[in-house]
Amino acid sequence: MYSTQVQTNTHYLLNQEQRESNARSYPRRIPIAIKEASGIIVTDMEGKTYFDCLSGAGTLALGHNHPVIIEAIQHVLAQNLPLHTLDLTTPIKDEFVEELFASLPPAFSSRAKIQFCGPAGADAVEAAMKIVKTATGNRTVLSFHGGYHGMTHGALSLTGNRSPKEPITGLMPDVHFLPYPYRYRCPFGLGGELGEQISYQYIQRVLDDPESGITSPAGMIMEIVQGEGGAIPAPDEWVRNIRSITRKHGIPLIIDEVQTGLGRTGKLYAFEHAGISPDVVILSKAIGGSLPLAVVVYDKDLDQWSPGAHAGTFRGNQMAMATGIATIRFIRENRLESMATKMGEQLQNHLKTIQKLNSSIGEVRGRGLMIGVEIINPKQQPDNLGSYPAYPELARLIQQECFHRGLILELGGRHGSVVRFLPPLIITQEQVNQISHIFAEAVQAAEKKILHSL
Numbered sequence: 155m156y157s158t159q160v161q162t163n164t165h166y167l168l169n170q171e172q173r174e175s176n177a178r179s180y181p182r183r184i185p186i187a188i189k190e191a192s193g194i195i196v197t198d199m200e201g202k203t204y205f206d207c208l209s210g211a212g213t214l215a216l217g218h219n220h221p222v223i224i225e226a227i228q229h230v231l232a233q234n235l236p237l238h239t240l241d242l243t244t245p246i247k248d249e250f251v252e253e254l255f256a257s258l259p260p261a262f263s264s265r266a267k268i269q270f271c272g273p274a275g276a277d278a279v280e281a282a283m284k285i286v287k288t289a290t291g292n293r294t295v296l297s298f299h300g301g302y303h304g305m306t307h308g309a310l311s312l313t314g315n316r317s318p319k320e321p322i323t324g325l326m327p328d329v330h331f332l333p334y335p336y337r338y339r340c341p342f343g344l345g346g347e348l349g350e351q352i353s354y355q356y357i358q359r360v361l362d363d364p365e366s367g368i369t370s371p372a373g374m375i376m377e378i379v380q381g382e383g384g385a386i387p388a389p390d391e392w393v394r395n396i397r398s399i400t401r402k403h404g405i406p407l408i409i410d411e412v413q414t415g416l417g418r419t420g421k422l423y424a425f426e427h428a429g430i431s432p433d434v435v436i437l438s439k440a441i442g443g444s445l446p447l448a449v450v451v452y453d454k455d456l457d458q459w460s461p462g463a464h465a466g467t468f469r470g471n472q473m474a475m476a477t478g479i480a481t482i483r484f485i486r487e488n489r490l491e492s493m494a495t496k497m498g499e500q501l502q503n504h505l506k507t508i509q510k511l512n513s514s515i516g517e518v519r520g521r522g523l524m525i526g527v528e529i530i531n532p533k534q535q536p537d538n539l540g541s542y543p544a545y546p547e548l549a550r551l552i553q554q555e556c557f558h559r560g561l562i563l564e565l566g567g568r569h570g571s572v573v574r575f576l577p578p579l580i581i582t583q584e585q586v587n588q589i590s591h592i593f594a595e596a597v598q599a600a601e602k603k604i605l606h607s608l
């Protein structure tokens with residue numbers, strides 16, 4: 155069926171380089187061909203093992219090939235269930251909606267409708283835009299500096315990172331970007347709580363100002379912890395303030411939980427930290443239990459679009475719904491969101507100790523198992539807050555040093571200078587210790603190579 159003649163990593167990597175698009179991204183920094191994977195461990199073609207703290211960009215909440223996932227897949231196959239159904243219903247789909255709604259706070263789910271989307275977070279973002287635009291009749295959308303919402307035209311328009319946007323003409327117009335609270339690099343140069351307060355006051359004034367230049371918004375989209383933006387958590391108080399001001403102005407609040415959803419930040423949904431109820435929630439990654447699935451869940455008052463308004467062939471991935479059910483159940487039954495808090499705290503503690511011993515770590519932050527380590531150049535001038543410039547070359551070298559030592563991590567944040575930890579929620583204390591140990595060695599080695607030779 156498949157070639158059993160297993161080749162070396164290099165063989166597959168060279169083939170990939172020759173045949174795949176120039177837009178390929180992860181293999182450039184994580185040069186690996188994967189032979190097999192289990193839990194937090196992936197094994198390459200030559201038998202080398204790695205701790206996978208990328209987890210399919212935060213998708214693999216239960217790690218690779220968890221028994222409940224395998225069982226769900228086998229069940230679908232054994233029962234001869236359909237694999238593809240467009241958006242026609244089936245018992246599995248019905249059960250998936252039950253499980254998903256049961257996992258959401260009742261204040262939200264009791265009023266919710268669900269739209270199944272094409273199997274990518276970005277398509278669910280597109281759908282969310284269409285829902286709020288249709289319902290409000292408005293065209294303007296508010297988004298945040300540092301936000302990430304995907305790579306399709308609409309989703310990219312809402313994304314902060316300029317580099318993938320620069321070459322693309324004709325992005326969605328009428329998107330306005332607002333300052334997101336970011337203590338280490340405060341957009342107002344103030345830092346601390348004051349910076350966060352000013353961020354909110356600024357947004358409040360922009361929305362109240364009849365001459366702000368921004369026409370009535372169709373919606374505001376935000377992440378509660380910015381993921382690709384560099385694991386930046388928004389303070390709960392700020393989130394609550396944003397909820398009040400959007401409610402006051404009748405602006406639908408769209409929470410993008412594509413990366414945070416299903417326990418990663420220490421609550422099943424990150425918006426629960428602040429105790430708010432959004433109007434729209436976008437979900438993908440973890441809810442498919444390793445397989446592609448994306449949905450928008452939203453208040454029924456917004457359900458004003460027409461039949462067929464967001465069609466798409468692949469909205470009925472039954473296998474993903476089955477693995478999604480298994481994942482939601484396993485996470486809820488085993489309170490994995492609490493484990494994410496516990497393991498996240500332990501990992502952050504280790505990383506903060508490493509920070510004390512190494513001058514190139516500007517900040518360790520995050521929530522639950524969504525953690526970022528901001529790499530800086532301590533040999534340059536700090537700004538007025540005492541924050542040093544980003545050091546992307548050193549961040550890349552740390553990533554490489556980790557990789558050589560068997561730890562897969564990804565970079566994100568401004569200039570790609572934040573090392574991100576996104577391990578599966580089933581990570582153990584022992585694994586947290588091992589990963590921290592590797593990271594400490596890698597930072598030291600990388601600093602020695604370029605920082606101390608400056």
Ligand SMILES: Cc1ncc(COP(=O)(O)O)c(C=O)c1O
Nearest residue numbers: 274275276302303304381412413
């Ligand atoms: C918060 C957020 N929204 C949307 C997306 C886009 O999802 P996808 O890559 O599946 O299109 C991502 C992907 O990382 C994300 O982190």
